[in-house]
Amino acid sequence: MTEDAPAPxxxxxxxxxxxxxxxxxxxxxxQAARTEFAERxxxxxxIRQVAKAAGVDAALVHHYFGTKDEVFAAAVELSFExxxxxxxxxxxxxxxxxxxxxxxFLSVWENPATRAPLLAVLRSALTHEAAAKVLRGFVLRRxxxxxxxxxxxxxxxxxxxxxxxxxxxxxxxxxxxxxxxLASADPEDIVAMVAPTLQRYLTEx
Amino acid sequence: MTEDAPAPxxxxxxxxxxxxxxxxxxxxxxQAARTEFAERxxxxxxIRQVAKAAGVDAALVHHYFGTKDEVFAAAVELSFExxxxxxxxxxxxxxxxxxxxxxxFLSVWENPATRAPLLAVLRSALTHEAAAKVLRGFVLRRxxxxxxxxxxxxxxxxxxxxxxxxxxxxxxxxxxxxxxxLASADPEDIVAMVAPTLQRYLTEx
Numbered sequence: 318m319t320e321d322a323p324a325p326x327x328x329x330x331x332x333x334x335x336x337x338x339x340x341x342x343x344x345x346x347x348q349a350a351r352t353e354f355a356e357r358x359x360x361x362x363x364i365r366q367v368a369k370a371a372g373v374d375a376a377l378v379h380h381y382f383g384t385k386d387e388v389f390a391a392a393v394e395l396s397f398e399x400x401x402x403x404x405x406x407x408x409x410x411x412x413x414x415x416x417x418x419x420x421x422f423l424s425v426w427e428n429p430a431t432r433a434p435l436l437a438v439l440r441s442a443l444t445h446e447a448a449a450k451v452l453r454g455f456v457l458r459r460x461x462x463x464x465x466x467x468x469x470x471x472x473x474x475x476x477x478x479x480x481x482x483x484x485x486x487x488x489x490x491x492x493x494x495x496x497x498x499l500a501s502a503d504p505e506d507i508v509a510m511v512a513p514t515l516q517r518y519l520t521e522x
Numbered sequence: 523m524t525e526d527a528p529a530p531x532x533x534x535x536x537x538x539x540x541x542x543x544x545x546x547x548x549x550x551x552x553q554a555a556r557t558e559f560a561e562r563x564x565x566x567x568x569i570r571q572v573a574k575a576a577g578v579d580a581a582l583v584h585h586y587f588g589t590k591d592e593v594f595a596a597a598v599e600l601s602f603e604x605x606x607x608x609x610x611x612x613x614x615x616x617x618x619x620x621x622x623x624x625x626x627f628l629s630v631w632e633n634p635a636t637r638a639p640l641l642a643v644l645r646s647a648l649t650h651e652a653a654a655k656v657l658r659g660f661v662l663r664r665x666x667x668x669x670x671x672x673x674x675x676x677x678x679x680x681x682x683x684x685x686x687x688x689x690x691x692x693x694x695x696x697x698x699x700x701x702x703x704l705a706s707a708d709p710e711d712i713v714a715m716v717a718p719t720l721q722r723y724l725t726e727x
Contacts, residue, residue: 358649475704479715481691485691494647494657
């Protein structure tokens, strides 16, 4: 622990810190969690490290978020924040929807700052069942079902998952495995090929 | 080391073992490597463990394969053996090619025995650059370029990579993240949606 704190009470919020912390502490914890998980991976990240990076007592992390898995889930949500824009991307005219989605997805992955946390989430899900479970809950509940709710096709969630699969697979081959020529391709060439696929999945019965 | 062997010579094949080992040893080493990497992951697997699992001296592993990365590359090739059938899958009538490929890919992933090594390869590539490099070399050189050589479209390797991306992404969401309803979907429902996509990528200019 980095601060000279009194022994935390067993119940409720540590009172002396509460007055000094406020909402900024919660945000700092969340950002620290995202960075720590991204850099060290799910396995090697502890609540203590997150607390230290955020400059708070570990008890405060538990107070705001709960268990390690709950901290991780919150960090995943923050990492996926760009994805929460997707319903807006989908909300425009139906024609060109596939193109907008493909282009948006690539723009998030093309930016190293937004790419790194997403890669870390994928990496964690691939190596730890607990992380896969968090991603499953988040991916399904928050993102894909919201997208599916706006679609006017049967089996909307299934189709949204197929669309997501395609884009996640492109991320794997382009940014992780870095297979050429996909890794060096102009994003617009990828959009041109993939947009009709997403258009069909998301709008054509 | 599991055997009571003389100190290995510094050059050439350990002679006393050579007569007793023959091709079976090489195959045993390869299979042991695939299993060990699948179970422990790239990082935690050593040549010594592979040798022990194969019942041979570590020097024999080095003799046949070289460095750890070279052993890993050989294990990757063995894991992808089902994929080497793909050119034959593609070699039939062009109509229905997308459907044959989608169905074949899913059949490999549906079988836990062939799925596990492939997941281990993906997992390793996602967590270790050295493993990603091996996969990049193997995926490109052995598999995708062979597929692309049989296609009659421009940018064949790029298109083959997009097709591969889609199927790898489905594997991630169906078998790793296990997002529903994709995880429980009838493979034929997946084939029905995805086959036209692969057909377009691989055959339509």
